[in-house]
Amino acid sequence: MTNVFNFDTKQFDTAQVDSMFFAPARAFAALSVDFTEKMVNAQLDATKAYADTNLAQLRKLVEVKDAEGLKSYLEGQQEVAKELTERLKGDAEKVTALQQEFAQESQKLTESSVKQAQESAEQATETATKAVKEAAPKAAK
Numbered sequence: 001m002t003n004v005f006n007f008d009t010k011q012f013d014t015a016q017v018d019s020m021f022f023a024p025a026r027a028f029a030a031l032s033v034d035f036t037e038k039m040v041n042a043q044l045d046a047t048k049a050y051a052d053t054n055l056a057q058l059r060k061l062v063e064v065k066d067a068e069g070l071k072s073y074l075e076g077q078q079e080v081a082k083e084l085t086e087r088l089k090g091d092a093e094k095v096t097a098l099q100q101e102f103a104q105e106s107q108k109l110t111e112s113s114v115k116q117a118q119e120s121a122e123q124a125t126e127t128a129t130k131a132v133k134e135a136a137p138k139a140a141k
Contacts, residue, residue: 020120024113031109035102042098046091053084 057080064070 020117024109027109028106031102031105035098038098042091042094049087053080
C-alpha cells in the first residue's frame with residue numbers, strides 16, 4: 001500500500017504550530033502578567049495611602065493634651081472619614097477599570113486567535129485538497 005499523503009516530519013511547519021498555539025498562549029500570559037502587575041501596584045498604592053492616613057491620625061491623637069485638643073481631633077475625624085470614603089470609591093473605580101480593560105483585551109486576543117486558527121485551517125484544507133488531487137492520478141496508476 002502506497003502512502004498517498006507523503007508527510008515528511010522534517011517539513012513540518014513549526015511556525016504554524018507556534019502561531020496557532022504558543023503565540024496566543026504567550027500573548028494571554030503577557031496580558032495576565034501586566035494585569036496582575038497593575039492590580040498589585042493599585043493595591044500597594046491604596047495600602048500605603050490608608051496606612052499613611054492612619055499613622056497621621058495616630059500622631060494627631062498622641063499630640064492631644066487637653067479637652068480642646070480632643071475636641072479638635074474628633075472634629076477632624078469626620079473630614080478624615082470623608083477623605084477615606086472618597087479614596088475607597090476612587091480605588092474601587094480604578095480596579096473596575098483595570099478589570100474591564102483586561103476583559104476587553106482578553107476578548108480581542110481570543111477573537112484574533114480564533115480568526116488566525118480559521119485562516120490556518122482553511123490553508124491546511126486547501127493544501128490537503130491540492131495534495132489529494134495531485135496524488136489521486138498517481139494512485140490510480
